[in-house]
Amino acid sequence: MTKKNEIHFRKAETSDINAVWEIIQQSIERRRKDGSQQWQNGYPNLQTVESDVEKGFGHVLTVDGEVAVFVALIFNDEPAYSSIEGAWLTNGEFVVVHRVAVSENFAGQGLAKKLFDYIEDFTKSQNVLSIKVDTNYDNLAMLKILESKGYTYCGEVFLAGGVRKAFEKVLI
Template sequence: MIQNKIDLKIRPAATGDISEIWKILQQSVARRREDGSTQWQDGYPNEEIVRKDIAENHGYVFILNKKIAGYAAVFFDLEPEYEELKAWENPPPYAVIHRVAVSSDFLKKGIATEIFRLIENMVKEKGIKSIRVDTIFDNTGMLRIFEKFNYTYRGEVYFRGNARKAFEKKLQ
């Protein structure tokens, strides 16, 4: 396990985590709606996506005080939607982070920041030199995280017919 200063730990998600992950994602969907964001208001993500993440070894949970505080999906293969954008500076291989969500029980504790720190460390340990991410234009919280971690805006990508801001970070 990778560990950091607030004792948040990362581990691969397991099928026994699905109900808690799904609860956390539903909380995040509700928060996006309350914030006036259109992100995740179209039935995505859903429980089937979480099951697929876990089955394909992309799902990770973040543990604080023996409880699941957050979830993210991390991919180490090419993202087809990203291949249309020609502004990327770093060639494959790259990692992709999707579906970052923090439990309502752990808000305002720096969990999202630590999730990104742990994922970046994990990606580096795998010898991958860059990470690509995206979010919808009105997800101000995620945009702040990208800025905080020095992700560079590369343009727009499209998922499910919606434009999203795409970013990239070269890891040192």
Template sequence: MFEKYTLTKADHIYSSSIWHILKQAIKKRKLEGSKQWQDGYPNENIIKNDIENGYGYVCLNEKKEIVAYIALIFDIEPAYENIEGKWLSSPETPYAVIHRLAVSQENPVKGLATWIMQEIEKFCKEKDIYSIKVDTNYDNIGMLRVFEKLDYTYCGEVYFRGGARKAFEKILA
């Protein structure tokens, strides 16, 4: 089903489309009663920084329209250094971080977030990175389902902007 989709590095020409999708996700989280992403994060500056640092990726459909966004970071995530719990990998193990996965709500595609996460796993292996760390709000049922489906392990809690987030890790084979 996803053979016509591609995941590619974001460029500044995509900024307004990315921001449009993130605003949809912010609104969706609010309608679900969540406080996640209701504090001015993410924002357009975050997108700009993601793109400038090479973190931003867009998912394009067969018409080359942006249908999702994700940040894939191969740097240390400072908030992950102070986990209340324990990561699966040792502190020296290189890892990738996933942030800001958002799927367009205009024509949502069932399973797209899962497919994107699987593609990210391939990108990581190509870079010889075999650990992926990610977090989400305790009430983000959609992401929690994706993590469960893809065999991510709950490792504890990390804190962003004063709020606790559930932290997960997956060791890639």
């Protein structure tokens, strides 16, 4: 008998791409319905997902074996972060959080918040003590999550054709 609601965090695999792409499309539509401009210009697309998985950036949260949440975690590499209107908390190594997307099947269950706990544990396990993330000014759901998880607003970055709010959390 399998345990109900068994949650795992792992690297995304090639076999996850179709499920992840479906989740990204659901998230694009959810952003649109919420009135957000984020992800409304053809990005992210299927090639973005394939690249994330191929490069080892893609990670998934599964619930009872079903892909529920996707995220791209990238170490020390976000060119847009080199010029911030404001200031980062640290200048050392960091993990960038991009493309957080939750399946409609699991929306409203707190999995995005839980994802950030896994991201923090993963980041610490790599001996990296800082997480940086940006989001659209009108992505209220993500702004609330970042606030609830203790991320500090650092300023604005220009990314994906627009100005984004930038946040950092130091894991010490």
